[in-house]
Amino acid sequence: MSDYHPLTRKQHEIYQFLVKHYQHSETAPTLDEICIGLGLKSRGSLHKHIQHLVEAGLVEPSNRQQRGIRLTPPQLSPMLDINPDDTIPYLGKIAAGQPLEAMASFSRITIPTQLKTKNECYVLQVTGDSMIDLGIFDNDWVIIEKRNYAQNGDVIAALVNNDEVTLKIIEQTPNKTILIPANKSMQPMHFDPNNVQIQGILVGQMRSYIH
Amino acid sequence: MSDYHPLTRKQHEIYQFLVKHYQHSETAPTLDEICIGLGLKSRGSLHKHIQHLVEAGLVEPSNRQQRGIRLTPPQLSPMLDINPDDTIPYLGKIAAGQPLEAMASFSRITIPTQLKTKNECYVLQVTGDSMIDLGIFDNDWVIIEKRNYAQNGDVIAALVNNDEVTLKIIEQTPNKTILIPANKSMQPMHFDPNNVQIQGILVGQMRSYIH
DNA sequence: TTATAATAAGAACAAATAGAGAACAAGTTT
């Protein structure tokens, strides 16, 4: 996403000050107040530090409507979480030789709204190591948005040869569909487009470390 | 819903004054009374602030029958109640230089029960690449079970030098604590055990592929 | 050494915010 912005000593000190400030205050401090708190005499100098924090993504870019320096809220919108009905069907293991349509829905799983789209989604459990270079490991769960099309480069769940569902990166040409594993030690596989049915595209992933 | 009306300093101060006033009084204060209470000399200026509070929905629009400035009765907050069972607090980004205890809980997040333990858990967002060999990438979310101990080989969130929270593999000996990144290109770091405070251990992980 | 980055102070400026006071209409009190 954003580039890496290492903090200098002073920037770190200022960020600390802000975090501490917000632990016991609701109001966004002004540059002058921060100056006083840190023993600085110039708003101008402080401002440059703050700007660096903005670039680092730690502080919100100031807007004309609302003065004061405020930390960036978490990107997650807390509002979205109150939807009581964000469960989606769990369809079992991927790469198990069944068209997904045909599968009965085993159960439903509660997932954070951040991991799904507005469209119909379902959860599959991954088998195998074909996507480890993307950080998708054996037994991980993936959230798939149900779809029958994709763009080149998308990670998709596809039914191959009417027999097996796999998770791969897709490259499509008019007369060929290539499924590329995210694993250096595996080879891309070439198919007739008729033998590859796209089931959906990857939108989220989960892993449990509990034994 | 209604638009967002951020409060300025003065508006906040005035609102606080009103709240305090109603804690020990039934009567609605007039503009002049508020002026006196706040050391203002002009009703006109105060009135503009009050109007903003009305727009923000905090103060009732005045009517001719009933003079005085009165707060809007507390409305039902739909945010608060809906099953808090499988939501856990989101505490912000990891590796950002604050003890977790000290951080205010930004918001709560719904997670599948499979990703947490029975004990107290919270969510952090990962910054950096120090755990990529374990498939934990920049911007992933990790679920941490709150704990102050761990076993060798556990992945833990730890506060280092009272300054920075990181996610690492831990190796402990009586007189040394080693934090090992899961990244071939990074070196293990050695610490005095007193300088490493364990905050919790990794129990789950999530990633969103939605742009 | 030279060069570069970090830090600091202060001047100047525009926009946002805050304040004072005057005037007025509708109600209340005397």
Add this chain to the structure above:
DNA sequence: AAACTTGTTCTCTATTTGTTCTTATTATAA
């Protein structure tokens, strides 16, 4: 009726605040 209170609107002015610039000083790297 006259005097006063109260919410409202208006104009004018003052202060605060984020921003940009220029100028120094110090520390660190080449």
